[in-house]
Amino acid sequence: MNSRTELAPAVQSILEAARERSGGDGERLSVEARSLPDALARAEAEGRVPIIAEVKPTSPTADGTRADDPVELAEAMVEGGAAAISVLTEPSHFGGSPEALARVREAVDVPVLRKDFVLDEDGMDVVEADLLLLIARFVGVREPSGSRASQNPPGSDADLEELIAAARERGFQPLVEVHDREELETALEAGAEIIGVNNRDLARLEVDLGTFESVGPHARRLCRLDESSGGTARHAPDDVTLIAESGVSTPGDVRRMREAGADALLVGSAIMDHGGNSDVSENVRRLTRATNLGGETDHE
Numbered sequence: 069m070n071s072r073t074e075l076a077p078a079v080q081s082i083l084e085a086a087r088e089r090s091g092g093d094g095e096r097l098s099v100e101a102r103s104l105p106d107a108l109a110r111a112e113a114e115g116r117v118p119i120i121a122e123v124k125p126t127s128p129t130a131d132g133t134r135a136d137d138p139v140e141l142a143e144a145m146v147e148g149g150a151a152a153i154s155v156l157t158e159p160s161h162f163g164g165s166p167e168a169l170a171r172v173r174e175a176v177d178v179p180v181l182r183k184d185f186v187l188d189e190d191g192m193d194v195v196e197a198d199l200l201l202l203i204a205r206f207v208g209v210r211e212p213s214g215s216r217a218s219q220n221p222p223g224s225d226a227d228l229e230e231l232i233a234a235a236r237e238r239g240f241q242p243l244v245e246v247h248d249r250e251e252l253e254t255a256l257e258a259g260a261e262i263i264g265v266n267n268r269d270l271a272r273l274e275v276d277l278g279t280f281e282s283v284g285p286h287a288r289r290l291c292r293l294d295e296s297s298g299g300t301a302r303h304a305p306d307d308v309t310l311i312a313e314s315g316v317s318t319p320g321d322v323r324r325m326r327e328a329g330a331d332a333l334l335v336g337s338a339i340m341d342h343g344g345n346s347d348v349s350e351n352v353r354r355l356t357r358a359t360n361l362g363g364e365t366d367h368e
């Protein structure tokens with residue numbers, strides 16, 4: 069076991085549940101996605117920090133459960149200035165459902181991310197969404213020879229490049245989540261254009277904003293390197309949309325992630341306020357205004 073293979077018991081349980089869940093009804097989905105980069109640019113143009121606000125009823129690290137109607141939560145988040153919405157659809161550890169996401173997407177006009185643990189192509193054909201999460205740690209990679217890499221996670225039949233292609237064929241924008249520089253390089257090689265760097269480690273579930281500070285700027289460097297080598301040294305896009313995920317709770321955290329190069333921030337717990345039931349609209353607004361606050365402290 070090392071920090072890359074060690075998984076917290078809650079994460080192992082989430083993965084087992086994901087393997088047991090069936091995919092869709094066999095019909096391949098075809099989605100007309102709302103563009104995330106466009107939504108982020110709109111927020112920027114209107115002077116808001118681009119926040120992807122997460123409808124997250126509960127989680128293994130949450131203080132409790134928030135049973136509010138997901139549509140009311142999502143509408144309030146958009147009213148507070150959220151550029152996009154993320155909906156947890158995992159049922160047994162996060163209290164989510166594909167039905168909740170379908171209702172949310174019907175009700176709001178911003179892009180909606182399906183946040184779940186999709187391990188294969190079948191798992192994609194469950195519900196329409198604008199973005200689909202793929203977690204690099206949980207899917208395999210292929211050797212240059214075409215054979216499956218020996219370090220692939222047990223039980224993963226699919227490989228990241230194939231899953232990215234399969235998601236795009238359905239019309240989804242794949243958001244590839246990474247936890248370190250090695251996974252980032254794998255994601256770029258596999259053709260990811262939207263990358264989420266998760267500050268929550270999967271071994272202890274602790275959050276450290278230093279993760280994004282280490283991985284985010286490395287992504288920009290690799291893209292520049294590729295451009296200056298005429299695209300021959302490695303396959304990286306000209307640029308990527310970089311999202312800082314997890315552990316962001318104060319305007320100071322927002323500023324810190326933006327200074328490290330985050331195009332957007334994915335925030336769940338601080339907005340949902342599981343223990344306190346505060347106004348999610350106001351919680352989003354406070355974060356979208358973070359860079360306009362001048363000398364304001366984190367204790368407002």
Ligand SMILES: O=C(O)c1ccccc1NCC(=O)[C@H](O)[C@H](O)COP(=O)(O)O
Nearest residue numbers: 127128129313314315316335336337338
């Ligand atoms: O949030 C958890 O407790 C958790 C535990 C185990 C695996 C994943 C988990 N969270 C998934 C996420 O990525 C977050 O919901 C998302 O990034 C928002 O994080 P936060 O703002 O810290 O709620």
